[in-house]
Amino acid sequence: METVPPAIPQSWSNAALGQLFADTSVARWVELPWICVMGETSSGKSTVLSQLSGIELPTDHTLTTKIPTLIQLRHDAVCQAHIQLIPWNHHSRIHNNNQHSDIGEEQHHHKVILTEEQWHEIPLQIRHAQELVTENGDATIRTDWWVSVSIQGPHVSHPFTLVDLPGLLQNSPEHPDIPQQVQALWKSIQHERSILLAVHPSTSDFHNAAVWASSSSSDFITIPVLTKPDLIDPGAESAVVNLLKGQHPLPLKGFHLIKGRGQAALDQSIEQALREEERFFQQQEPWKSITDTTCLGTIHLREKLSRMQLDLWRKTLPSIVQEIRRKRVEASRVMEQYRPIQDRRRYFQEQSQSLVAKLQASIQGRSSYSAGARLHQACTEYADSIRQGSLYTVRSVVEGAHVLVTTPRGVVPGGVVHIDKHFCCVDFIHEDHSSSEALFDRVGIPIQDHKVEVDDVWLEGLKVYIAREGGVCDSLKKIPFHCVRTDPSWLKEKIAATRTDELACFLNVDIFKAVVADFVEADWRPPCDKLLQITEDVARKAVSESIQSTLDERYPLLQSLLERHCRAVVRSLMDHAREQVDMHLAAEKQPYTLDLLLLENIAEARHRSLRRELEIAFRLDQEGGVYDTQAIQAIMDDVFERQKHKTIEDHTAEEMEIILESYGKIATRRVLDRSPMICWEVLRSLIPAIQESFWSVSEEELIECTQDQEDTRTKYIAAREEFEEMEKALRIFESL
Structure with missing residues (x-):
């Protein structure tokens, strides 16, 4: 019997959790605590991600995030960036069954490792990985492949796990199905172990923002993030201040304000942008007058997310480990089912x-x-x-059989129309016997208040009657079985048909x-x-x-x-x-x-x-x-x-x-x-x-x-990979 693991001790650090994400791909199969960043296009979502992660991400005025991007940050003495494509089968509700993993060998084995000197290539490599699974110029959202970006180095102080989701296009005449695809992806990625970072520009109407509607469920931890405070029209800042102070009718609470680099300052480094952001909130009104400064700036947001993610790990770790164990058992079963055969005769x-x-x-x-x-x-x-x-049954008296009724005066032929336990009733066959005392008690009795058809037989009291034409009936005699025997006349035709010239x-x-x-x-x-x-x-x-x-x-x-x-x-x-x-x-x-x-x-x-x-x-x-x-x-x-x-x-x-x-x-x-x-x-x-x-x-x-068919080999490899990742994850938990 498996024991439930203890909650994460206070001595645990986010660095330990970063190890889990960096060393395993367990998130492909098990819902782990991560931070999902979502927002409309041009909302400043990419800027928020860049400043939180400390790495440059692709950004321009068009839809750039065509497939989800998993960003894993880990503190380490060696500075490296790993960028690769990973097939994503994390729960069927995320996988789009209408899309197919129809990419080639290059995409399957695509993996890039960058050193600190090559840091500037990160956005280009992310974009290249996206283009490997999407046709050039195609804005279709794909969920069967993800870009995995693993960043490690001494500069990583907050080992987050971030998920960059495609931005929402409110109006897309060329691709009218894009908004529905994005919203479906947003909904599928949300679970009780995720933290939602809902990004929206403070220059737009935030009361009816689509991102709020997609993230306002009470089942999830949601942090609404406002961007572009430097572009707010003079005099309109009070509405944003009210949001930060919680003085608003919106269902969301805990708003945070971020200032990113504008288009004119994209040549700045992220460190320069963070310093500029800090000066902005310290010197500009009404932001410098806000008492609670923890709702302002990237640095405070990093600390808040780090703390919330660790708390979420402490809360969900027991169920995560149990799920990993279940997944390992299931993967082991599938591996055994599709394991390549070594001895065909023995298998047969x-x-x-x-x-x-x-x-x-x-x-x-x-x-x-x-x-x-x-x-x-x-x-x-x-x-x-x-x-x-x-x-x-050649001589058995059954209903419908032709019989001979033996009487003191001879034998009367007839047909059985009713059988009881101790007697039977026989109707006449030849008109000569239509009134025979051997077959009938009385004949020609008027029928009163009884709807019957001709030849119907019924019991009334101790009498048995049979209906005749003209609205009359006859009372049938109850004949003991010993007085009735089968009529062998039917055999005469068979005898005559096969009679030879021998003595008759x-x-x-x-x-x-x-x-x-x-x-x-x-x-x-x-x-x-x-x-x-x-x-x-x-x-x-x-x-x-x-x-x-x-x-x-x-x-x-x-x-x-x-x-x-x-x-x-x-x-x-x-x-x-x-x-x-x-x-x-x-x-x-x-x-x-x-x-x-x-x-x-x-x-x-x-x-x-x-x-x-x-x-x-x-x-x-x-x-x-x-x-x-x-x-x-x-x-x-x-x-x-x-x-x-x-x-x-x-x-x-x-x-x-x-x-x-x-x-x-x-x-x-x-x-x-x-x-x-x-x-x-x-x-x-x-x-x-x-x-x-x-x-x-x-x-x-x-x-x-x-x-083995190709599909079978694929299933075995996938199950083996899942099993190994579950094993690796459990070893990490045990070591911690």
Whole structure:
């Protein structure tokens, strides 16, 4: 657990802080206490910066600061100036995404070191650095590159960190977007660790100045600085005096007044200008009469800024160090992510093993996408579809099925229109039975206050009704299930379509095989095909998500290579699975079984309908059944007489239905298990097959697929640079 560093002790000096800025570029990533100088063009901003820093800065009547300039002052025995371009990625809110770091090698490596004898070249070198990243004559503001100016020497008494921001143009017909760019930059650079130096000429209207509006937030330390007091119209000095004394309605307080060199005195040195400024405030009215002289002149402003910057460091140091530590950890993570690969084969094996582990977790249901759970659900849906097929339900009484209702007087055909737990209701099919007592309790009942359509079925109390034309309905009889069986007449057409010249009184095996084959294709093939497709989709998605979660965007060619191998494996496994399912279904089209239960079921089912018809005719399901011998004989004669009137097709269809039902129960059990087993074998074989496929990847393929892109190299270098700067900054803090 990281400890919070202590606040800066009083023994710390600004020189120590200057070391941090001079020896590191940590300010590119972490918001450090600095002094931002902002103002409109021709406000005297460059003069204020020059007199505060003690170095000459570029100045003329046009927009000169096209990119921000970071000025770092440090006390040192050696006098040197370092001027260079630095890429600036300090928080995305500063970086302008519409601009690109499209400069060449010269700009990337541009760095100039000047000795004291070359001091006069500083403004020229600053301007040259700006021009390297801006086209000649282009006034566009750039924020993705900054000019860094590091000044060290024994003459530096106040080691400030200053940021020179582009000046604001109120009216720019040639570049109408410049004011918005500058204001956006001003806003982005302001943070709770910055001191804002808002510069404005005392000769202009300062009540509505744009620089005040951009810097008057109470969240920041703002020092309003007035310039050009020597150009104030005689008699107008009192307004400025009131500002210095705090006697004004403006929200800003603590105004400071600076006198810089005019155009006629630009040949003066900065030291001469500071002496002239001191004489001016000591000798000129009304300035010499101001009691609090700390609000006048550059020297006092330096001391004030030095003290405020040190206080700000003491206040924000704990959070700064914590942020640096966080940045170091993040940079280390990015470095590790984009570190150049030394052993490609080992890297490939590590990535492959990670992919396989995640794929295994997906199959076993231990990841966000559970391939095993999805296939299990698909198998459950598959089983439901198979059980609803005709071979499994060939003699099941379901709603909509054509059935035969057995009565004491014979059999009545009809269609099931309602099913309850203990009974069903059957509507007539032939008009001859439209009033049958076997199907209806009452017919032709007027419908009152009930909006229904023809053939609608509804319950009212204990009765079930069906609507007819003409505003009437029929009351349906509640028929016990043991009095209802399926009508095998539908099989007559199939038998007739495949009938051979063999003796018609025997059930032909070819006819049975043809019917079973039709059922296999119509009822089993679609669920099997659907299950196979779902299995393929599940395998593909499990592989795809495992690859996506394993590999990053660093090596897109490697990701494509793995995807190709995995797709080929899935395709091969699925081709084999489809062949197995096809073979299984083809075998099921050739009915065969040694299951003795089949023969028992057939034997029992053959006499079931006749037995039931006799029981109903004898009224054995009711109290007071028939026990008279003559009556029994008459009933039996009647029942068997009806059996004699059945056609060969009727008997064949009944026999076919019985055998289909018995065989269907057995065959369905096989298909319920076989296809899911084949599909599960695909998932079980997936990992070893993929591993075997990965072993075939050649060294040439690995070399081709693991070449770092320029963007990756850039990210690694940037992360390494950031990490090193964070390390360096932490060492400085620890040493202090």
